[in-house]
Amino acid sequence: MIDFHSHILPKIDDGSHSVQESVEMIYRESEQAIKCIVATPHFYASKDSIEPFLERRNNSLQQLQEALQDDECAPRLYIGAEVAYFSGMGKADLLHHLCIEGTSVLLLEMPFCQWDTEILKDVERIVEKQKLTVMLAHIERYVEFQKKREAWNEIFQMPLYSQMNAGCFLNWKKRRMAFRLLKEIPDIVLGSDCHNLSQRPPNLLEGRTVIRQRAGEARLAAVDELGERILQP
Ligand SMILES: [Fe+2]
Secondary structure (H helix, E strand, O other), rough: EEEEEEOOOOOOOOOOOOOOHHHHHHHHHHHOOOOOEEEEEEEEOOOOHHHHHHHHHHHHHHHHHHHHHOOOOOOEEOOOEEEOOOOOOHHHHHHHHHOOOOOOOOEEEEOOOOOOOOHHHHHHHHHOOOOOOOOOOOOHHHHHHHHHHHHHHHHHOOOOOOEEEHHHHHHOHHHHHHHHHHHHHHEEEEEEEEEEEEOOOOOOHHHHHHHHHHHHHHHHHHHHHHHHHHHHO
């Protein structure tokens, strides 16, 4: 079981505030039988540059690894980023630095507005020209902004992966829409998008339990199979 979206690295974004908090989050994931965690700190091109970001991410990872002291029971950490969309990103040459470790998969946070042609073109360029695989972060959070169905349909015609947060399956207001997406969109993986131990804790197991009950073991198995395929070397 893989958590594809987490803010578990210490002191790098609005996620974990300390090494201790990160360690506890990791143990919380471990208790839920999560074997791999993709650490995806926010990257905002408007506020940050790539080199300082990579350096901060490295330092943060190092501190965490030291605290874990090669604990063999801890889930394996993969480094990545949650890259917020920026205009022109289809032509930006920094994206490959931000892909999930060992892959050419980029976790992309789309803008929370109606997607227009320019935005869609950028995504298309990332896929077609840069030859990266886009993984759309928490797709359930964009639905309300896509009043024009064409934009929504167009993006899902591209060969990309979609990530959903476990939390949307646990929220009764969002659950219906979440299960509809899980049914309609084939290449979905899951993430906790955990930020801390209180308001946004690791909750993948809870989400998986609800998915198993409502969508069935086979759908969950397909999610896991895709996840394994993405991370396999
Ligand atoms: Fe996130």
